[in-house]
Amino acid sequence: MPMEEMELKPGRHMLYMEWYSRDPGGLFMKVNRWLYSAQSPYQRIDIFESPFYGRVFALDGITMTTEIDEFMYHEMLVHVPMFMHPNPKKVLVIGGGDGGSVREVLKHPSVEKVVMCEIDEMVVRAAMEYLPYTASKLNDPRVELVFEDGAKFVRQFKNEFDVIIIDSTDPTAGQGGHLFTLEFYKACNEALKEDGILCAQTEGMTYDWEWGSTAYKRIKANFPLVKMYLGFMPTYPGGIWSYTYASKAGLDPIKDYNPEKVRNFKEPLRYYNEEIHKAAFALPNFVKKYIGEE
Numbered sequence: 681m682p683m684e685e686m687e688l689k690p691g692r693h694m695l696y697m698e699w700y701s702r703d704p705g706g707l708f709m710k711v712n713r714w715l716y717s718a719q720s721p722y723q724r725i726d727i728f729e730s731p732f733y734g735r736v737f738a739l740d741g742i743t744m745t746t747e748i749d750e751f752m753y754h755e756m757l758v759h760v761p762m763f764m765h766p767n768p769k770k771v772l773v774i775g776g777g778d779g780g781s782v783r784e785v786l787k788h789p790s791v792e793k794v795v796m797c798e799i800d801e802m803v804v805r806a807a808m809e810y811l812p813y814t815a816s817k818l819n820d821p822r823v824e825l826v827f828e829d830g831a832k833f834v835r836q837f838k839n840e841f842d843v844i845i846i847d848s849t850d851p852t853a854g855q856g857g858h859l860f861t862l863e864f865y866k867a868c869n870e871a872l873k874e875d876g877i878l879c880a881q882t883e884g885m886t887y888d889w890e891w892g893s894t895a896y897k898r899i900k901a902n903f904p905l906v907k908m909y910l911g912f913m914p915t916y917p918g919g920i921w922s923y924t925y926a927s928k929a930g931l932d933p934i935k936d937y938n939p940e941k942v943r944n945f946k947e948p949l950r951y952y953n954e955e956i957h958k959a960a961f962a963l964p965n966f967v968k969k970y971i972g973e974e
């Protein structure tokens with residue numbers, strides 16, 4: 681009998697568990713079959729198939745993507761900055777080795793080049809083999825893959841990119857910490873053109889709000905206009921995820937937003953739309969307090 685057809689009763693299947701930071705509890709998923717496990721020079725990589733969640737990709741036991749909700753994360757991380765930029769041609773994605781962010785960037789017809797700087801080549805190779813939809817655009821001729829620490833890589837550029845997207849692991853995981861420092865955000869600012877826009881995943885505001893708050897404040901110290909926004913992300917701790925938007929030219933994500941561009945967009949979007957763009961910047965009081973914007 682094919683594995684997919686077997687009935688998986690509780691207690692009679694393999695289980696995957698992610699412990700949230702500070703170990704208060706976590707997430708568990710049934711495992712149908714394991715597809716890939718490896719130890720890279722940077723982290724442990726696992727990909728497995730789960731009922732309902734589809735293919736799940738984890739690094740050091742922390743869920744990076746599942747097939748049911750990766751679109752929510754990647755669309756929110758990518759389309760908010762991409763629609764805010766008047767004409768994004770050259771984009772840098774830092775991290776994001778599964779390819780989901782690059783796939784979303786390339787939906788924008790103005791894009792001529794995307795550089796993806798991912799520290800771990802083994803993540804990219806595994807994604808190309810086992811996560812074909814997420815990685816579907818990594819072979820596009822407009823994509824240049826670089827395997828290096830993003831914090832080092834970005835330092836060589838001045839006035840180069842229209843948009844920089846930081847799709848990084850958590851600051852305490854693997855090499856992710858390099859992508860949360862004040863110096864890194866400063867280097868990103870310098871690598872952007874005058875009207876450049878940066879967007880970073882800045883963690884959940886339930887369990888890891890200190891990380892999010894620190895990242896927000898560090899980005900704010902480097903850009904004239906910085907706003908945090910939120911999106912749903914069922915398989916990330918807390919279910920609500922934060923992103924931080926920053927504009928070098930002071931473009932406000934609400935006042936300077938042009939919904940016409942979204943209305944005329946030809947590519948399919950499953951999460952992001954005009955209403956979501958505006959609503960995402962409304963922050964709950966506890967989040968405002970955490971980031972010092974009461």
Ligand code: AAT
Pocket residue numbers: 739742743744745774775776777778779780781797798799800803828829830831847848849850854855856857858859881916917
């Ligand atoms: N789009 C998938 C979501 C991710 S993956 C983050 C990627 O960042 C990983 O592939 C990791 O190898 C890469 N990475 C980590 N540190 C660096 C670095 N210094 N330079 C370049 N790439 C790096 C993130 C999900 C986060 C949320 C989980 N709770």
